[in-house]
Amino acid sequence: MRATVALLATAALALTGCAADTTEPGHDGGPTGTVTVFAAASLTESFTTLGRQFEADHPGSTVTFNFAGSSALANQIAQGAPADVFASAAPKNMATVTDAGHAAGTPTVFARNQLVIAVPEGNPQRVAGLADLTRPGLKVALCAAQVPCGAAATTALEAAGVRVTPVTLEQDVKGALAKVKLGEVDAALVYRTDARSADRDIDGIEFPESARAVNDYPIVVLADAPNPTAARAFVELVRSAPGRAVLTDAGFQPPSGS
Structure with missing residues (x-):
């Protein structure tokens, strides 16, 4: 009997060792x-x-x-x-x-996050603030009102007492930024982070009313x-x-x- 138990124990250890060998290399036991x-x-x-x-x-x-x-x-x-x-x-x-x-x-x-005015590098239209977005002939992109960047833009424009008629309403902030990059508009209201991510293609113009429209x-x-x-x-x-x-x-x- 003792010999049988010893054999079973040895077999169990062998199986345990085989199971340990099947663990994926580098697996840390965390989420997969x-x-x-x-x-x-x-x-x-x-x-x-x-x-x-x-x-x-x-x-x-x-x-x-x-x-x-x-x-x-x-x-x-x-x-x-x-x-x-x-x-x-x-x-x-x-x-x-x-x-x-x-x-x-x-x-x-x-x-x-909060908004900036995105303009092409060098700011060729010399945009300095929200009031400049009302200039005749200046093409502006905004996010649609139901999108957070659009809601923030509405709040900021109202705080400045400015009414802007955009040439396009985009469904997300990347769409608005792309319009500036492609030269289809002269300016857009986008998040500070998006203007920064564009590197040298885009300048981000800060404006004081953005502090009234910070997004959590x-x-x-x-x-x-x-x-x-x-x-x-x-x-x-x-x-x-x-x-x-x-x-x-x-x-x-x-x-x-x-």
């Missing part, structure tokens, strides 16, 4: 698989950087992004689009998701997240000191009170 992040278009550059960092920190994980206007993303989530995380450029669009019961927990504000950016894990473990880990990265460093480098401001 695909995490799908729906994020405001203005987060494209910074979140792409954070996505690469997440994949490096968690071997076996993949981050996929859907960047678009926050209102469009909120509607997609409300209609059942599969996603793990939602990062909005305004609380209003986040409320579309939370009010419908699609959020797991309470959203957290992780960054703030909330983030949340979604209730029906296919990969909730990875979703929580990604949100933690965004809120961490390294995550905030990436956002600050991109031109975002820290949340109020932090």
